[in-house]
Amino acid sequence: MSSQKHTIVIVGYGGMGSYHTQLIEENGRLEVAGTFDLLEERRSASVKAGYTAYTSYEEVLADPKVETILIATPNDVHKEIAIAAFRAGKHVICEKPVALSSDEFNEMLEEAEAAGRIMMVHQNRRWDEDFRIIKEMYEHNTIGPLFQLESRVHGANGIPGDWRHVKAQGGGMLLDWGVHLLDQLLFMIDSKVTSVSSSLSFILGNEVDDGFEALLQFENGIKAVVEVGTTNFITLPRWYVKGTEGTGIIEDWSLTGRIVTRNQESERREPTPIRAGVGLTKTMAPPSEGATITDVLPTAVELSSSFYTNFADVIEGSAEPIVKNAEVMRVLKLIEAIFAAAETNQTIKDFDVY
Ligand code: NAD
Known part of the structure; x- marks a missing residue:
């Protein structure tokens, strides 16, 4: 395990981008090196929250201390931001849906492969x-x-x-x-x-x-x-x-929830018919007393580790990603x-x- 923290710049400092700062900071092996957003008001919000706000994406990509780009922009620009990141030698964490189509995701994966960089999608649920x-x-x-x-x-x-x-x-x-x-x-x-x-x-x-x-x-x-x-x-x-x-x-x-199972111990008895609406039913009557067990x-x-711990392990080469790109592709298809x-x-x- 590396002693230096892995640096991440968040591109798209909106709702989810700002939430990612918390998730990254909860993980002792990663740090937010800054953010970049197209909107001046979001750059100011980033500075106010204590994070460097880069003024262009080119500036982020040119910064050698930035190891990973986290993409939290609207979905239509994920692909272009990821491809530029790979070409600049950065790893990518991308918000879901990773792309608008499986073809787009294929292009992203080809670029990741060519650059020898990691691509992981934040399927946090x-x-x-x-x-x-x-x-x-x-x-x-x-x-x-x-x-x-x-x-x-x-x-x-x-x-x-x-x-x-x-x-x-x-x-x-x-x-x-x-x-x-x-x-x-x-x-x-x-x-x-x-x-x-x-x-x-x-x-x-x-x-x-x-x-x-x-x-x-x-x-x-x-x-x-x-x-x-x-x-x-x-x-x-x-x-x-x-x-x-x-x-x-x-x-x-x-x-809040429960499970209700068949009581294997109870002898099978026919339910008693009930009046239902203007009719009579045995099929839809409640099971007879003792026929079922309600449980918590x-x-x-x-899971074996959190998303971000797993990401740190993956870029250090000590684990397989929990969210595999082949699985992400299958969902897109x-x-x-x-x-x-x-x-x-x-x-x-x-x-x-x-
Ligand atoms: P948002 O609109 O709140 O924020 C998006 C931000 O990206 C905005 O501040 C916008 O100015 C900025 N932006 C747009 N284009 C940009 C560009 N080219 N470069 C830099 N910044 C750019 O949207 P959101 O709700 O935060 O969603 C962002 C992404 O996160 C989406 O892909 C969404 O699906 C995903 N998301 C994931 C979860 C989850 O639980 N995994 C939850 C919410 C959103």
Whole structure:
């Protein structure tokens, strides 16, 4: 392990760029060498927060003490900023979505390879505890083998900000939240996606999607529903998962939730029919007393290290990246399939990377 701290310049000192300063500072092996933003007001904010504000990107690239460029700009300029960084011999950490298309990401990877520099994408939601609880349930069959997962994020604030409304800048919810939810699923489920169907919503009248629903079928039989909405005044649970022996629910990021499983000890008894609406049902009646057990959610297992510790290890050559570029590419190809499925209103089955 090197005794000198690794230096990072944050390009794009907006919402996420300023948050990255905290994440970097929490890590003792890395330091923020400065920031660069196109806007004077953001450069002043950087100085006020105690960080050198470079006045041009060329100045950043020409500074030999800068080892890594962290890209936290709108999505349409990630590629050009990354390629210039590689040509100047810098490593790159890039915010998600890394690029607007798999072709763009390919170009970035070719430049990283030619320069012999590291490219890592900040798919930070692999570290989210709600996701890690689901991963634990998936890997240890806590409610039996999972056969259906529903992963949702719902808000009622519409699309925030400015560039997120603009198609050419990589706006829209599929590229914004979709990339996180899909990355989580593909990171967890070790199986090919065999088909995708989807629909995008344009309720707010923007040129980009303000939400979407996608249905993914995996080769191992698992089905996943992924949904993002920005006009949901009542939210559905963050996770609803079904296993052969039970059901799990996580309401939100405060990790309110439970699992309900079949009580193996209880003798199987028919439920008592109930009146439901104007009808009668046994099928939809609650399970008979003692037939199920309600339990707390399992404990999530930590990933082997934090994103930034892993990055430091990777540039020092002592670890493999937790977020692998091949995985990022797979997610981009899946997003392209989801866009195509929505545009053509067809189920897409031909994936070239699965
Ligand atoms: P933002 O609009 O708050 O900030 C972007 C900043 O980049 C602005 O200050 C803008 O002036 C600056 N900028 C634009 N073009 C530039 C250029 N060519 N050179 C230098 N600066 C430039 O946006 P944000 O919400 O911080 O999002 C930035 C990136 O972070 C996006 O890719 C977004 O998807 C990602 N993001 C990731 C997460 C996450 O949890 N991983 C959360 C939010 C945003």
